[in-house]
Amino acid sequence: MSKISRNIRTLVAVAAVAIFVSSCAGSGDSSNSSESSDVSTSSAPVVVYSGRSEKLMSELFVQFTQDTGIDVDVRYGDSGEMAALILTEGTKSPADLFFSQDAGALGAVEEASLLTVLPTEILSLVDTKYSSKSGSWVGTSGRARVVVYNPSLVDTLPTTIDDLLDAKWLGKIGFAPTNASWQSFVTALRVVRGEDAARTWLEGFAANKPVAYEKNGVVRDAVNSGEVALGLVNHYYLYEKIAAEGAEAVVAKNHFFTNGDIGGLVNVAGIALLQSSTNQERSLALVEYLLSAKGQEYFAQKSFEYPLIKGSKQFGELPSLAELNSPEIDLSDLKSIAKTQDLLAEVGLLTK
Amino acid sequence: MISTRRVPKSLLAPALLAAAFSLVPIWYLVDSAIGSGLKFAVDEIFQTSTLRLVIRSLVLTACVTIAASVIGTIAGWVLVLSGIRPRSLLVVLLSLSLAIPSYLSAFSWISWFPWMSGFWGAFIVLTLVSYPFVMLPVVASMRSADPMQEEVARSLGRSDIGIFFAISIGQARTAITSGSLLVALYVLSDFGAVAAMRYEAFTWVIYGAYRAGFNPARAAVLSLVLVAIALIVTFSESKVRGRSGAQRIGSGVSRLRVVKPKKRSQIFAWIFSAVIVSGGVGLPLVSVIAWMFRDSQTKVDFSSVVTAIVSSFQIGTFTAIATVLIALPIAIAAARYSGLLVRSIERATFVSHALPGIVIAISMVFFGLRAVQGWYQELPLLVLAQTVIFIPLAVASMRSSIERSTAGVEEVARSLGANPLATAIRVTMPIAMSGVLAAVALTLLSSVKELPATLLLRPTGTETLATSIWKYSTVSDYAAVAPFGAALILLSAVPVAMMTATMNVARAD
Numbered sequence: 001m002s003k004i005s006r007n008i009r010t011l012v013a014v015a016a017v018a019i020f021v022s023s024c025a026g027s028g029d030s031s032n033s034s035e036s037s038d039v040s041t042s043s044a045p046v047v048v049y050s051g052r053s054e055k056l057m058s059e060l061f062v063q064f065t066q067d068t069g070i071d072v073d074v075r076y077g078d079s080g081e082m083a084a085l086i087l088t089e090g091t092k093s094p095a096d097l098f099f100s101q102d103a104g105a106l107g108a109v110e111e112a113s114l115l116t117v118l119p120t121e122i123l124s125l126v127d128t129k130y131s132s133k134s135g136s137w138v139g140t141s142g143r144a145r146v147v148v149y150n151p152s153l154v155d156t157l158p159t160t161i162d163d164l165l166d167a168k169w170l171g172k173i174g175f176a177p178t179n180a181s182w183q184s185f186v187t188a189l190r191v192v193r194g195e196d197a198a199r200t201w202l203e204g205f206a207a208n209k210p211v212a213y214e215k216n217g218v219v220r221d222a223v224n225s226g227e228v229a230l231g232l233v234n235h236y237y238l239y240e241k242i243a244a245e246g247a248e249a250v251v252a253k254n255h256f257f258t259n260g261d262i263g264g265l266v267n268v269a270g271i272a273l274l275q276s277s278t279n280q281e282r283s284l285a286l287v288e289y290l291l292s293a294k295g296q297e298y299f300a301q302k303s304f305e306y307p308l309i310k311g312s313k314q315f316g317e318l319p320s321l322a323e324l325n326s327p328e329i330d331l332s333d334l335k336s337i338a339k340t341q342d343l344l345a346e347v348g349l350l351t352k
Numbered sequence: 353m354i355s356t357r358r359v360p361k362s363l364l365a366p367a368l369l370a371a372a373f374s375l376v377p378i379w380y381l382v383d384s385a386i387g388s389g390l391k392f393a394v395d396e397i398f399q400t401s402t403l404r405l406v407i408r409s410l411v412l413t414a415c416v417t418i419a420a421s422v423i424g425t426i427a428g429w430v431l432v433l434s435g436i437r438p439r440s441l442l443v444v445l446l447s448l449s450l451a452i453p454s455y456l457s458a459f460s461w462i463s464w465f466p467w468m469s470g471f472w473g474a475f476i477v478l479t480l481v482s483y484p485f486v487m488l489p490v491v492a493s494m495r496s497a498d499p500m501q502e503e504v505a506r507s508l509g510r511s512d513i514g515i516f517f518a519i520s521i522g523q524a525r526t527a528i529t530s531g532s533l534l535v536a537l538y539v540l541s542d543f544g545a546v547a548a549m550r551y552e553a554f555t556w557v558i559y560g561a562y563r564a565g566f567n568p569a570r571a572a573v574l575s576l577v578l579v580a581i582a583l584i585v586t587f588s589e590s591k592v593r594g595r596s597g598a599q600r601i602g603s604g605v606s607r608l609r610v611v612k613p614k615k616r617s618q619i620f621a622w623i624f625s626a627v628i629v630s631g632g633v634g635l636p637l638v639s640v641i642a643w644m645f646r647d648s649q650t651k652v653d654f655s656s657v658v659t660a661i662v663s664s665f666q667i668g669t670f671t672a673i674a675t676v677l678i679a680l681p682i683a684i685a686a687a688r689y690s691g692l693l694v695r696s697i698e699r700a701t702f703v704s705h706a707l708p709g710i711v712i713a714i715s716m717v718f719f720g721l722r723a724v725q726g727w728y729q730e731l732p733l734l735v736l737a738q739t740v741i742f743i744p745l746a747v748a749s750m751r752s753s754i755e756r757s758t759a760g761v762e763e764v765a766r767s768l769g770a771n772p773l774a775t776a777i778r779v780t781m782p783i784a785m786s787g788v789l790a791a792v793a794l795t796l797l798s799s800v801k802e803l804p805a806t807l808l809l810r811p812t813g814t815e816t817l818a819t820s821i822w823k824y825s826t827v828s829d830y831a832a833v834a835p836f837g838a839a840l841i842l843l844s845a846v847p848v849a850m851m852t853a854t855m856n857v858a859r860a861d
Binding site for chain 1: 401462547550551552556560561562563564565566567568571647650710714717718721725728729807808812813823824826827828829
């Protein structure tokens, strides 16, 4: 018998065993959690599923390991896909922590009862507005929705998102229809004003023929170059450009809604500890690190986001979180993004 | 030569196992659909928005399939019958768009022509990345077809164009329909191009259910709609295909074709090739090279590119070998035996091909954690997931080359007492070697550009070319995307050249 045919036999045997085992499985979903705790020695790395990008996060994780001696294994991916992955893995998930770009994905995993309530000493570091109401995830940094504008093309700035429906902005507003933060803003609009009012606003917005761009960064560039007068983006895109190209190269400015208008929504990135984690103590050390002065300053400096712990230093030019006076909303409610996408598609703002 | 005898058990057993393996995702989908309650499933499927999106997907699939069949058939004519030179270079260039991931192609098109987003953009990009699925089998079939029929027609006064429509297309009919099937399933499963072009197709709701709905059960239910469409498409292809039209006249060895190049055909062939190659490969390559000169905040070191290349080709090689081994019994059974059972086994492997990569990935997460937990987030499970996706590519390319070889030698081997499995490996595989190598190369190519399953199932920390492109493009750092994109396109030329070399298209005549 040749070598190849032996390999075929091995493969066939493997496939057969695998199929057989799968058909017998399904009954003992949680049987492994007790025995796998043996694996958790004091040196086991903390496993993080990160929806936040490697480019942003890798340096901070390296610093954490240097400072604490705790190793971190990070899987990077899309926040939503990571949430779906955890929901499919259930209690067998190898992950200890889920670090998400948006509150919505955390809300979905929370709803499936896969998260542990975090200790109060961690939760008390952050304003309750920026964490889960049940305490099963905590915000780590914030971002405000703003209007980025080109001063040479704008006389009077909008004071509420309803001003954006004025005919004088016809064809002059840029936005990124597939961007998650834009969709979170529309979700907040639905949650706060109700479905009908949200639809009315979106129809008015669509009638003003806003210009669709691929990403927030492109919207910002289009505003800066005068291609459009206004753009609906997150606050930090402007500072990224200033950091990369120098203040003199950038004419665009940020306008913050500070009157509690939904246009000034503050969304957060946040982190949660999985109930199935066998490495809870060390995982919590990482959560604490993200919420330490050092971790918070990292977000402020590296991504120009808002630090969330009380008394931390924020990036120079920003109005403070308190001054922003962002609208009151339970951020876990932002998980109904799928409904938002349906609505956006219906009014013609998402697809062609 | 097709036998109507019953398939021997030693061939049937591995073929059945392979088919069952390729249906693992379907088991998962049915399991979650039932788990979520029948009412939920029915409500999800029978929504007006579901119907609207199914129609949008079917329209796109139909248009791309027709366009890819036309372009693929003409490309086959250009390479085999037009007498164009240098043919070996052109066949590589015309096949290279197989190596371009749809998301990369779509993104480069839209960065040059932003107005193209929507249906037309998705249509153009998907046609350009998928026509080789038709072209490759058409080339193989035109190469092996007996030139006698054409010569008879010519002697009766038919023009070149008349012969192309009356004879060549008829001879290549099986190749065209089987290639079209792969195109149709590919378009149904694609998300990269329709997402970049913002054409709302059915895969949008499936991805939306994961990314925005955080609801794998809903995604599973909706994926079953794709499974149903795939079944219909697959079985209607076998109705259209019928029997091959490439019967030989007379016995003995068929003569090599002598092509007398005509100037007009040559000019047309050149213009056609230039347009297709520049759209399919030129534009993405130029975009990637242009990105290299953009400002980057990240310094990509050379070693990370090398590491990504090694991981990509390592995963690709394992996937290619596993896929070919698992697909071989099915390909032999389908080529040598007829009957409902054989047809069903072969067709079953095609169904998963219509599922988006993320659905396959999530189903392998489900399967892996229950059946082979030690393999979870390790290489073997990722390889198995990709194998499920690519089995039909391997079956299709091996079956046609086995069909073209004679069954006589196998019968001799059997009569001398060799069992069917030994016959398959020691007799059939060598005579069908060109098909086997083509299957290896095609699977390797497809694996290297595969993203969604790789992203979810790779060992933690492993970066491939595709995941690196994803990693930097999500943070809009295109200068950092460039070296990985360029490596992906240029290195894919190697398996493309290997595949086309085995097809003997470049043989001097």
